[in-house]
Amino acid sequence: MDIADPEVTQHKAAPNTRIGSDRYRIRSTLGAGGMGVVYLADDLKLHRQVAIKKLKDDAASQNARDRIQQEARLLAQLNHPNIVALHDVLEDNGSVALVMEYIEGTTLRAWMRERSPSLQQKLSLLMQICLGLSEAHSLGIIHRDLKSDNILIAENTKGEPVAKITDFGIAKSQQLDEKTLTAENQLAGTITAMSPEQILGKPLDARSDLFSLGTIAYELLTGSRPFGKNDIGALAMANRVTNDPHTPPETAWPDIPEPLAILLDKLLSKDTKQRPQSASDVYEVLAYLIEQTLTSNSFDLSKTATLLITRPKKNQWIKLGTAIAIVALCYAGYWAINREQQPIFVATLPIKMQAADNLPEKEKEHALSFISESSNSAILNLKHTYLIRNSTESSSEIVIPTNTTDIIQPEAICDLTKCEITFSRINSKNNSIIATTKASMLSAKLYDSNSSIQLAINELFNDRHLSATPNISSDEFKRYFEISESINSGKINSENLQLLESLIYQNPDFPNGYLLFIRTAEQLFNRSNDESIHKKIEALLTHLNTSTIQKNRRLQIEAQAHIALGNGEKAEKIISTLRELGYSQPEMYTLAAKMELSKGNNSKANDYIDMAIELFPTRRNYYLKSYINYSIGNHHEAKKNIEKFLELSPDHKSGLGLLAAIDLQTGNLNNSIKSLLKISDEDRSAPNKVNLGFAYMLQKKYMHAMKQFESALALQPENLGTKINLADSLKALGMLNKANQTYESIKNSDNTSQNWKTQLFKAVAESNLGQTREATRRLHSIRKEAENDYLYRYNAAIVYLASGDTNMAEIYIEALLNEDKISPVLLRYPGFESICQSSSLNKAQIELICN
Template sequence: MDIADSEVGRHASAPNKLVVDSDRYVIHSTLGAGGMGIVYLAEDLKLHRQVAIKKLKDDAASQNARDRIQQEARLLAQLNHPNIVALYDVLEENGSVALVMEYIEGASLRAWMRERTPSLQQKLSLLMQISLGLQQAHDLDIIHRDLKPDNILITENAKGQPTAKITDFGIAKSQMLDEKTLTAENQLAGTVTAMSPEQILGKPLDARSDLFSLGTIAFELLCGSRPFDKHEAGALAMANRITNEPHLPPQQAWPSIPEPLAILLDKLLAKDPAQRPESALIVHQGFALLHKQGLDTETEDYTATLTDLFTRQQVKSRRRWQRVVAGIAAALVVGAGGYWGWKEITRLEPQYIAVMPVEINGEIHGEENAVALTRTMVRQALMNSVSQLKASALVSFEPKEGMDFEAQLQALRNKGVTDALFARLECAEVRCEIELQRLNPNNSQVQKQSGFAFLADKRQEAEHRITSGSIDLFAESYSKYIAAHETMTEQDYSDYLNILSRQESKDISADDVETLKKFIGSYPQNPNLYRAYTQVATDLFVLTDNKSHLQAGLDMLERAKTHDISASLILELELWLQTYNANKPTLDKLIEKINQQEAPSAELLAKLSRYLFTQGDYKSGLKYARKAAALNPSADNLYLVALNQISTGNYSDARITLHQLTSNAPEHWPSYSALGVIELESGNYSAAELAIGSIPEDSRSWRTKQNLGVIYFLQGKYPESLKISQQILSVTPENIPVTEQIAEIYLLTGDTEMAKVYFFRLLDLTKNKSGLLERQYHALALANTNQQDVAIPLAHELLKDASDDTYVKHTVAQIYALASEWRSANYYIEQLLTQGMSAEWFNLPGFQKLCTQPETSEKVKVAICN
C-alpha cells in the first residue's frame, strides 16, 4: 500500500482509542493512509517512545489484505538494519492485525525531493543508504517489489544529515515462500512506475528487479525527472513503455551529468536483468566510488575530477589530483569496489596482480648480502607499483619450496591472478640489467616487457625507476599517479632493506622493531614502513609468544591514522595483528569495521574468512568467503567457500561448489582432497579413494595422505591405515591428528596399552594449547585416559565455540559415550547421522557401548550397532 507523506493528515482526526485492545499503546494522530491501510502516530506507554502503528482499514480487511500485512510482519521481523524501518510489535485481535513500527519523523523521499535542494553528495549518500538496506533484505532472500520514493522515508540523524529508511514491505516476497495468496486479488501487485520489466510481464523475480526500481529512484533524485514519463493513456501504456521502450538518456535530463554516473543509471535501468549489477552491495560500491570523489559538489572541478579519474582525460591540475588521491586512496588502491563496480563504472577490467620471485644472475659487489638486498628492493618496487594502478589489487604470493615456473603460474591461476609481474636481473659488479615482464598466468604469455640498466649501489633511485617501469607495463588507462618519492638517507634505506631481507627468513630481533620505529619517526608518510613494522612485530610474537609485540604493532597503526596512511591498509594490518590476539570482543569490533568499509578488498575478506574458519565459526566464515568469491571468483576463494560448507555439514552445496571449481581449475588439488572428505564422511569410500587418487603423489599433503589412511581405517583395513599414519608421523613427529588416529587404530585392533601410549602422547602435544583443534584433541585424549570428569567441561566449551562443527560433535559424542552419558551421546550421534555421516564413524568401542543401553534410540541402534 502507499503511505501518504507524513505531513498529510498529521492533524486529521484519529480515534482516541487503542488500535486493538491494549494497555500499552495510545493513538495521538493519523500520519497517513493508503488504499488498504492507515498509519497512526502512537505512544508506547511502556517504553515511553513514539511509534507508528499500521492497521488495515475496516473495509479493506479481506483475507488477502490480512495475508499481506502478516507477510510484512514476518519479513520485517527478519530485518534489522539502520536503513529499514524497524518492526517493534504485532497486535492481533478478532482478525484485526496491526504492526507497531519505528516512528520516522520526516517525510517521504518524494516530498523531500519537492521541498529540498540537496547537494549531489547528499543525494549519493541517500542512494548508498538505500542500497545497503536493500542488500540486507536481499541477503535474506527478500524482494521488496514496490520500491519507490513514497516508500522511502527521510529523517535526519544526530548530525543533521539526511538518513533514508525503506518501508512498506506489504507486497514484499520472500524467495523461500509461496506468494500465490498475496496476488490472488490483484495479479499485478505493486505500482507500475516502480516495477521492473520482468515484474510487469509476470516473470520470476530475483533481487535485480529491485535494482531496476532503485534505478528509477536514482534517476529521479539525480536528474530531476523520471526515466519513463507518465503516459496519458494510463497504466497499461506506461507498462508498455517500461517493457519495450528505452528510458530517457540521463544526459538528456541532466546535460552535465558525470559520465560514470550516467553509466551506472543506464545499467540499473537495463531491460534484461542479466545486464544490471549483480547485487545492491555492488550498486552501493558504485555510488560510494563517486561519492568519495566529492570536492565542491556541484562544480566544474568535481565533474572534471570524475572525468580525470574514470575516463583518463588530461589532468588539468596536479594539485587537484593530489587532493583527490588523498581522499580516495582506500577505495582505489587495494580495496576498490566489487567486480562490477570496477568494470562498469571505471570501464576497466579488474586486475589481481601478484609479484613472482625475482631472478638474479651474476654477482653484485658491495655488502656481503648485496644480492639479497637487491632482490628485496626489486620485489618492493614491483609491489609498490600495484598500489599506483587503478582497479588493481595486490594478491599475496609466496611459492612453495621446489615449485618450478609452471607450477607457480598454476598456483597464480588458482588464486584468480590476472597479471603477474616478473623481474630477471643480469648483474656484474655494481651494474645490473633488469628485464621486467607482465605475464598472463592463464596462457603463460608475456603481455608486455621492458628493460633498462641501474646501479645496484643506488638502490633507492633504482626502486623508484623500477616502480615507474612496472606501471608502464599496463595500459595508460590504468595509471593513476606516480607517488611522491620520499627519499630516505642511503644508510637508512640500506638498513630498511636489510631488515626486509632478513624478515623473509624470520631472522629478526627486537632491535629491528626499534629501527623501524625510528624510521617511521623520520618518514611518517611512508606506508611501507608501517607494513614492515607490522610484519616484524608479528614474527617476534610468533617466536617469543610475547603479546607486547602485537600491542606495539597496534599502537603504531594508531599513529599511522594521523599521517594519511590508507585506511584500507591500516584495516588489513590491524586484522593481521588481531587474529594472533584471538580476542573475540576485539575481533567482533574489527569485523564491524570491515562491514562498515565501503569496499573491502577480496584479499581482506578472504583473510577474515580463513581466520573465522580456524576458530570454528563456519557460518561467519562462509559469509565472508562468499563475499570474497563475489569480488574475485578465484579457485582459492571458492575453495574457502567449500571448506566452510563442509564443516557445517552442508555436503550437497559443497559438492556443487567443488565440482564447479574443479571444472574451471582441473589442477586445484586441494579441491579433490575436499571432495574426498565429503565422500569419506558420507561412507562412499570408493568415491573418496578415487577423488584422492586423482591427486599426483608429489602433490599430496600430509592431510591428504591422512585422509587416505582414514578411508582404510573406516573400511577396517587397519594395517594399511597404520602404515600410512606412521609414515606421516616419521616426517612430522608432533602431528596431533595423526597421533590421535594411530591411538584409535590400536583401540580397534584391541591393543589398549599402545592406544594409551599414544593418547598420553596426545595429551602432551595439546597441553595448554588454545586453538579449537588442539582443545578438541586434548578433550578426547582426557576421555580415553579415564579423565572424563575433566573432559566433559572441555566438551561444553567446544560446543559453545563451534556448535556447528561436524568433528566437534563427533568428539563430544565420543566423550559422552566414554563417560556413560548415554542420552547426550545419543543426541549428537543422531545429529551426525541425520547430516549424512556414515555408520563406520561410530565403530570405536566407546560408541559401541550404546548398543546395550536402554537410553539409546532405535535410530542410533539400527545405524551403528552390528
C-alpha cells in the first residue's frame, strides 16, 4: 500500500536502449516509484517523444503485472484531452510496459509549489480534472488513487496550464473483474487521497473519487491539507480521514469565497450522499464561479440563492444547467431540490459559556472547540440541511446571511468534570424558539459526549432531515450517559454492571455500551476475583455476534473483552487485524497499551499510550499513562500525571488509589493513607485495602493493618500476596499460631496460577516457618525469570535475612535503593529489622529506616 506522497525520484539515464522491436529508443529516466520506472523515449516510427512505464525487474510479481495490465485495459477505453493517452502496450517474456503520451511538464503538487496562480487558473485546472473524471466515470472506471502527484500539468500553445490525469494502476472498472488487483479488505492507494469508505474497505463508486478531488481542491485553493500534515503516520492519518472533521476551509484561507468553502465541505463529507453526485455537477459549479470571478469581485450570492430556493419548480428536479440555478446550488451545497425536499440553511452562533472559576483556560478552550466541532458535524450529517459557519467569536459582530432559515444557539455550563449543554433552534424570521434540547459532555469520555451532542441536534429536527436512525434512542442514551457518568466518578459496582447489561441486550447495536460494560466488569473482577463476571463478558461476546455493529468497532470490542479475560494472544491477533485494516482509532492504541502492560512489556505499553494520547488526550489515557509510569518505576512522572488528573476529577476512586500507591512507593505514608481514606470502605478496592494495610504496617499500626488485609481477602480470598501481609500482621501482633497457620496455608496452596509470584510468596511463607533452605531453593528456581522485578528483590531480601545470608539480602536491597524503585521507608516492614546494623547502607538510609 502506498502510504506517502513521495516526490518523483530521479535516476541516471539509460540512453540508446531499444525496446518494442526496436521501435522505441530510451533517452533517459524520468522517474521511479515503488514498482515501476518511467522512461523518456523516442517513437522512431511516428517521430515523437513518448513516456514508457515499465515494471522494475525486482518488482515483477504476478500482482504487479496484473496491475499494469489492468491499467492498460482501462486506459485503452479512455480517450480524453485531460487523461494521459495510451499509445501502445509492449509484452516480452511476461514483462509488460505501457507506451504513453509524454507530458512535458510537472506534477500538480510541484506546480503548486513553483507557481503563484490566480484563482481563475486554479478553478480552471479543477474543471479540467472534473472533465477527465467525468469521462472515466461514464465508462464505469473509478481511479481510487487521485492525488496531486497523479495530475500532470503541461502548457498548451497559448501558454495556459492543462491538467492530465495519470496513473490508473489501481483503478477499478465496475465492468471488469477486480480479483487480480487487490484482495478483499486489502487497501491499495494513498491514505491522504483515500475517501473514508475506501479506507474502511466499503464498496466504492464515483463519489469516492470526488472526495479525493476535494482533497486536491482544498490544497490547491487554500495551500493546506484538509486533515493536516502527513507526518503522523499512516494509521493516525487514516483515523483522521475516517473519524475527524476536516479543517474548515475558512481556517486555512480566511478570505475564501463562501460558495467555494461550501463546495469543499460537501466534497469532503464522510457521507457519500452529502457529496456532489457526479464530477459533471462539480464542473458546472466551478464554471459558474470562474465566470463570476471574471465579471465581479463579489461572491455575495445569498439573495439570488434565497430567491431561487423559495421558488422551486413544481415536481421537477432543478439541474445545474443555468447560471442562476448554479448560484443557488453552489451556495447551498446541494445538487437537486424539489418542493417536497425544501432545504433549510442553519447558522450557528458562538457558544455562550458559564465556566466554573477553577476551570483552567485550556480546559475551557478545549470544551468550546469540542462542542463547536461536534455540533457542526451533527448538522452537516443532516439531510437537506446546510451549515453556515460563523466566522467570529463575538455574537455582536456575527452577520446572519439573508438566506438563513434557522439559527442554533448553544449554551454550556461547565465545571471540572463536565459541561451541560443546551441547544436552541431559533426561527431566523421572527427569532422565536422552535425547539430546545440538552446534551452532556464528560471531559473524560469524549466519544460518549460526541454521541450525546449528535442525538441532541437530531432532536431539534424532524425525521425528514435525519440522515440515519441512531442505534439507540435518545431516552436510552440518556440512561446510558447517567450510568457512564456514575461509573466515571468511580462507582464501579454490580448494580451499574446490571444496568449496562440490560441496556446492551435491549440495544445490541450500541458499541459504547459494550465497551463500558467490559471496562466496568474488568475492574469489578480485579476487586473480587469473581469468575461469574468473566462468564458475563463471555456471554456478551456471544451476543455481540448478533449485532450489526461496524466490523472495526466490533473487533475493538472483542479485543477489549479478551484483554479483560486475560486472553492476551487472542487480543493481540485482533489488534493485528485492526492494524492491517488500517484502523487507527486511539482506542486501539489504548488497547495495545493495556495488552502489553498485562504481558509485562511496560516499555511497549508506554509507547502505545503515548500514541493514544497524541491522537486523543483524554483523562482516561492520562490515567493509564500514569499507571504505566508507576509500573516501570518512573514515580515522578506518574505522580505529576495523576495529580493533574485528580485536579479535574478530585473524587475519582481509581485516581486516588493510584496516587496513594505512588506515595506509598516513594515513602509518603501520611499522604498515601490520606488519599485512601477519601475512598469509603465500601468503595475501596482490594488493592487499595492492601496498600492501606501496608502503610499502617510501616507505621507499626498492626491492628489497623490486619483489619484492612482481612477485608481485602474477603474480596480476593485466593490472593497469596494479601495472605502473606495478613500473616505478617498477625505475627507482629504476637498471634503466632494464627500467623503460622496462614503461612502453612500459603505454602500448601494449590493456587492454579503457578507463576513466579506464586512461588515467591510460598518462599516467603517457608522462611517465616523456619524452612529457610526450602525457601532459598524456591527462590533460585525463579531467579532467572523474576530477579529484575522489584517485588522479587524486596521479598527475596526478606527470605535471605531470615536465613542469615545478609550479604545476598544487602545485594537486593542496594539494587532496590540505587535504582530508586522504592523508598527506604518501605524497609520498615517486619522482616527487615536486622538491616539497622548493616554497614552497607549509608547514614541517611539507616536514618529513614531505623528511626
